[in-house]
Amino acid sequence: MSKLRVAVLGAKGRIGSEAVRAVEAAEDMELVAALGSGDKLETLVETGAQIAVELTTPASVMGNLDFCVRHGIHAVVGTTGWTDERLAQLNTSLAASPRTGVLIAPNFSIGAVLTMKFAEIAAPYFESVEVVELHHPNKVDAPSGTATRTAQLIAAARERASSSPQPDATVTALDGARGANVDGVPVHAVRLRGLLAHQEVLLGGEGETLTIRHDSLHHSSFMPGILLGVRRVVDTPGLTFGLEHFLDLN
Numbered sequence: 001m002s003k004l005r006v007a008v009l010g011a012k013g014r015i016g017s018e019a020v021r022a023v024e025a026a027e028d029m030e031l032v033a034a035l036g037s038g039d040k041l042e043t044l045v046e047t048g049a050q051i052a053v054e055l056t057t058p059a060s061v062m063g064n065l066d067f068c069v070r071h072g073i074h075a076v077v078g079t080t081g082w083t084d085e086r087l088a089q090l091n092t093s094l095a096a097s098p099r100t101g102v103l104i105a106p107n108f109s110i111g112a113v114l115t116m117k118f119a120e121i122a123a124p125y126f127e128s129v130e131v132v133e134l135h136h137p138n139k140v141d142a143p144s145g146t147a148t149r150t151a152q153l154i155a156a157a158r159e160r161a162s163s164s165p166q167p168d169a170t171v172t173a174l175d176g177a178r179g180a181n182v183d184g185v186p187v188h189a190v191r192l193r194g195l196l197a198h199q200e201v202l203l204g205g206e207g208e209t210l211t212i213r214h215d216s217l218h219h220s221s222f223m224p225g226i227l228l229g230v231r232r233v234v235d236t237p238g239l240t241f242g243l244e245h246f247l248d249l250n
């Protein structure tokens with residue numbers, strides 16, 4: 001069987017360099033390109049890349065994906081910074097290239113995907129829910145893509161269940177003290193040397209609390225999800241948002 005021809009964009013970054021090693025070690029994949037900032041995207045075409053693993057920055061991802069989709073190169077995307085407008089733009093590009101697949105995963109680690117699922121299930125059963133994400137201080141975006149997605153899933157689940165608004169008597173507060181408001185769910189971002197990627201979902205009801213916590217202790221935690229994405233995206237045209245769709249969790 002021929003190997004999947006894979007390129008990594010952001011190959012010198014924290015997660016990109018780990019992805020390069022993971023693709024090189026995968027028996028069913030061949031690493032055909034490892035591109036960093038300033039490298040030419042034409043290399044993807046010249047090397048016959050079938051799938052690009054996109055792990056760059058919110059400022060670079062749209063241009064890279066536009067090139068990939070126009071050239072029929074599937075993409076597995078971990079880069080954050082997704083908004084409804086960006087997703088709509090990507091869907092427009094994909095409509096012109098209907099055989100191309102793009103997977104965007106706010107988080108590739110199985111534990112984080114399950115955290116999101118557990119939070120979505122639990123949220124309607126508690127009066128209060130807040131999200132705390134904790135990351136290394138070199139992270140450029142806040143809140144994290146994972147925390148934003150978690151809060152969106154929580155809010156949607158509470159809306160489906162017609163949950164009441166969360167209790168909060170705060171009248172005066174310093175800017176930021178109650179976190180960012182994502183669809184009505186407070187999200188707090190901690191940046192601390194020594195950490196990698198961590199998240200807590202705090203749920204509170206009458207006389208009880210539930211804490212769902214996940215810790216990524218090494219970038220290797222994201223690799224099985226990335227490799228799964230590479231294997232599945234070639235047969236999944238269009239946009240898939242969230243690794244859970246490739247884990248039969250939905």
Ligand SMILES: NC(=O)C1=CN([C@@H]2O[C@H](COP(=O)(O)OP(=O)(O)OC[C@H]3O[C@@H](n4cnc5c(N)ncnc54)[C@H](O)[C@@H]3O)[C@@H](O)[C@H]2O)C=CC1
Pocket residue numbers: 009010011012013014015016035036037038039055056057058060064077078079080081105106107108109145222
């Ligand atoms: N979905 C997931 O599971 C995960 C997602 N991430 C996300 O991945 C992204 C990268 O994170 P880190 O590796 O920590 O950042 P980083 O800053 O270490 O790496 C980004 C790399 O991309 C390069 N780059 C920038 N523009 C480029 C371009 N146009 N073409 C090729 N390379 C380019 C930079 O020079 C840098 O080497 C962030 O958005 C982060 O939130 C990180 C870990 C897990």
Ligand SMILES: O=C(O)C1=N[C@H](C(=O)O)C[C@H](O)C1
Pocket residue numbers: 080106107135139143144145146147196197198
């Ligand atoms: O920048 C990181 O490190 C991470 N980014 C992703 C996010 O913003 O959710 C995934 C994970 O938290 C690590």
